[in-house]
Amino acid sequence: MDETMAPESAARLAAVLDVEPVPAAGDEVPMLWHWAYFREPTPQSSLGEDGHARRVDALARRLPRRMAASGTVTRLAPLVIGRPAERSSQLLGITEKDGRSGPLAFANWRHVVEQSGAVVLEETQTVVYRASAGPSGGPRPEVPASAETDAGAFIRDVHFEPSLLFRYSAVTWNSHRIHYDSRYATEVEGYPGLVVHGPLLATLLAREATARLGTLGAVDYRARSPVFVDDIVHVFARDRDGGGLVLEARTADQGVAMTLSALEAV
Numbered sequence: 001m002d003e004t005m006a007p008e009s010a011a012r013l014a015a016v017l018d019v020e021p022v023p024a025a026g027d028e029v030p031m032l033w034h035w036a037y038f039r040e041p042t043p044q045s046s047l048g049e050d051g052h053a054r055r056v057d058a059l060a061r062r063l064p065r066r067m068a069a070s071g072t073v074t075r076l077a078p079l080v081i082g083r084p085a086e087r088s089s090q091l092l093g094i095t096e097k098d099g100r101s102g103p104l105a106f107a108n109w110r111h112v113v114e115q116s117g118a119v120v121l122e123e124t125q126t127v128v129y130r131a132s133a134g135p136s137g138g139p140r141p142e143v144p145a146s147a148e149t150d151a152g153a154f155i156r157d158v159h160f161e162p163s164l165l166f167r168y169s170a171v172t173w174n175s176h177r178i179h180y181d182s183r184y185a186t187e188v189e190g191y192p193g194l195v196v197h198g199p200l201l202a203t204l205l206a207r208e209a210t211a212r213l214g215t216l217g218a219v220d221y222r223a224r225s226p227v228f229v230d231d232i233v234h235v236f237a238r239d240r241d242g243g244g245l246v247l248e249a250r251t252a253d254q255g256v257a258m259t260l261s262a263l264e265a266v
Contacts, residue, residue, distance in 0.1 A: 001086065001087050001088075001089075002084065002085075002086050003037045003084070004082075004083075004085075005029065005080065005081045005082060005085055005115075006037075006082075007023075007024055007082055009036045009037060009171065010029065010033060010081050011023075012170075012171045013036045013171050013172075015167075016167045017203065019207065023081055024081065025082030026081065026082060027080070028078040028079060028080060029078075029079040029080070029081055030207070030210060031073065031206045031215075031216040032202060032203045032219065033203070034073075034113060035199050035203070036171050036172050037085070037087075038087040039172065039173035040053065041173075042175075049064075049177075049188070050064065050176060050184075051175040051181075052066070052175065052176055059094070059129055062103070063103065063105050063130055063131055064132055065129065065130040065131070065132065065133065065189055067127070067130070067195075067226070068125070068127060068198035068223060069106065069128040069198070069222070069223055070126045070221060070222040071123060071125040071202075071221055072124050072218065072220045073121060073123045074122045074217070074218045075121060075215075076118075076119055076120055076121065076122065077119075077120040079113060083115055085114065085115040086113070086114050087114075088111070088114075089110070089112075090109065090110045090111075091108070091109055092108040092109065092110055092124075093108055094107045094108070101130065102130065102131045103130075103131055104128055104129065105129040106126050106127070106128055106129075107127045107128075108124065108126050109124065109125045109126075110122075111124075111125065133189055150238065151236040151238065151248055151250065152236045152248070153237055154234065154235075155208055155235040155237055155247075156208075156235050157232050157233065157234055158233045159230070159232050160228075160229055160230065160231050160233065161229070161230070162180075162194065165179050165194055165197065165229060166179075166180050168197055168200045172199070178194065179194060179195060179197055180194065181194075191228065193228040193230070194228060195227075196228065196231070198221075201223075201227060201233070201249055201257065202221040202260055204249075205221070205235065205247040206260060206262065208237060208247055209237070209247055209262035210262075212237065213245060213262060213263075213264040214264055214265070215264065215265040216263065216264060216265060217265035218263045219261065219262045219263075220260070221258060221259065221260040222258065222259050223257070223258050224255075224256045224258060224259065225251070225256070225257050226257070227249070227258075231251060231252075233257060234249070234251075234252075234254075235248070240261055240262075240263075243264075244261065244263040245261075245262050246261050
């Protein structure tokens with residue numbers, strides 16, 4: 001997929017994330033900001049009930065719910081704003097297993113971004129698919145306790161207001177209804193409220209890593225439990241064995257919602 005790395009997309013994402021100075025033409029796209037680019041312009045008539053492009057794969061009926069689970073992004077060279085780029089994607093495979101909440105399927109993708117004839121980013125991404133759920137009203141999903149005894153140094157709190165979720169959906173062209181349609185999120189997918197985008201949480205953690213390490217060379221993120229609208233998440237950072245940082249996003253009960261491991265560029 002071809003894309004002109006328009007400065008306007010970076011400026012809009014900078015506004016959503018409260019980042020200054022705003023990256024401009026000629027600057028490098030910050031780590032994970034490429035998710036504001038390479039978006040398929042799916043016609044409205046081709047959307048499924050969940051707001052994504054309508055699925056026709058074999059899992060669509062059995063496991064209609066989807067969520068970002070984990071991924072890695074490696075920087076090989078700067079991805080520059082204002083220059084054309086191209087992304088290619090490959091489905092590496094799908095594995096199924098039984099989880100505590102029922103059957104699950106994990107789709108593993110590989111994405112490669114090229115610019116000026118060279119590969120600049122390599123990315124792997126895992127998306128999890130789950131069975132349908134009934135209306136909510138049960139207990140809030142459990143948040144797993146951290147496996148670490150020391151979360152590290154506290155950095156900041158992040159409040160996930162509805163406007164933040166809406167604006168991130170807009171700038172990343174994400175029409176998944178769990179992020180902006182409260183009735184759909186609760187009555188159809190069974191969540192207690194609007195769901196915070198996993199990529200948004202990962203991008204916020206990468207921003208904090210960038211502030212401490214400078215340009216990032218690689219990140220590895222993993223969602224541990226969902227975060228919901230109006231939640232306040234506590235961000236912590238600690239040194240990573242071998243260099244870099246590990247960042248954690250923790251909920252009010254100190255359960256870990258997401259971890260992100262970051263290494264600085266060489």
